[in-house]
Amino acid sequence: MLPAHYSAIQLQRFAQTFREATNIIELPLAQPAAGQLAVRNLYCGVNGIFDTQIARDAVDYVKLTLPILTGVEALGVVEAVGEGVTDFDQGDVVVTTRFPSGYRQWNIGAASDFYKVPDARPEWLVLASTGVSAYVALHHIGEIKRGETVAISAAAGGLGHLLVQIAKNLDCHVIAICGGEKKGEFVKSLGADCIIDYRTTDVSEFLNAHYKDKLDIAFDTVSGPIHDAFLDNLAPHGRLIVGGAAADLDGKPEVVSRPRIANKLYYKSASVRGFMNGLLADKWPPARDALFADFIEGKLKVCIDEPQFTGLEGVYDAVERLLSGQSMGKVLADLR
Known part of the structure; x- marks a missing residue:
């Protein structure tokens, strides 16, 4: 009753x-x-x-x-x-x-x-919600390919820690951006190849020095300087996925004066792609099936x-x- x-x-x-x-x-x-x-x-x-x-x-x-x-x-x-x-x-x-x-x-x-x-188990809830977002964003918006170089902001978060693993399961080289030593160790344990602590390292300077024009996929949920650093270092045919703008939570995006975005995209045939999961509901069932199978086989860890x-x-x-x-x-x- x-x-x-x-x-x-x-x-x-x-x-x-x-x-x-x-x-x-x-x-x-x-x-x-x-x-x-x-x-x-x-x-x-x-x-x-x-x-x-x-x-x-x-x-x-x-x-x-x-x-x-x-x-x-x-x-x-x-x-x-x-x-x-x-x-x-x-x-x-x-x-x-x-x-x-x-x-x-x-x-x-x-x-x-x-x-x-x-x-x-609550792991199924995480996979069916946040996991589906990560999978659909990388596969259908980012068109991820095996072995690519993938940079991820907020990599230790609910979405980020799954993005890291999905990319690593495709043998991608993963650059994880997060704040603090504890989070760095966390994403390293998930397989991230390079960890950038944005609290102690200038993300733009690091990417310019080590990954200049090498980012096949950059996944950004933060906006601000990290977004700019990703955009500056896209590879030929690179894709910058915009999945959020946490830095703009107050609804007052920073006004910047710089060359139009076409100058950074045209000569590389690169692109910036918005990701809104609610517009991709037809992709959810196969994404769930794939994620559930990987979880059952031990290929994916839910934290x-x-x-x-x-x-x-x-x-x-x-x-x-x-x-x-x-x-x-x-x-x-x-x-x-």
């Missing part, structure tokens, strides 16, 4: 931080309608930059009407099945990556929004950030942990 109520984090106002913009509320829990599932969430993935932008109403592709629930991806157990649903049974472990499915104890949604995973964040209250601390720049691997919250 389903409980009468459940708790969720609801965006109730726009503010500068996720904590200021939201409240934990109680909502009635209805039986699933035809074509729906009722899922008890066990884990949710935390996306602190996205959450902060949502709190500020700064995500152009998400039209918000207050109040609205929050969070994106979650792993849980099917507790009830609506009429007409034949592909799921009570007790199945499922994942969803549909906003706003994450920061809530229970999720009622269309069966088509969920897919089964082998068991309740979850060490601090344990528990319950919906823990989501707030998890968001702030991610924004602090201290996290390594994927940040999750345990909702059990």
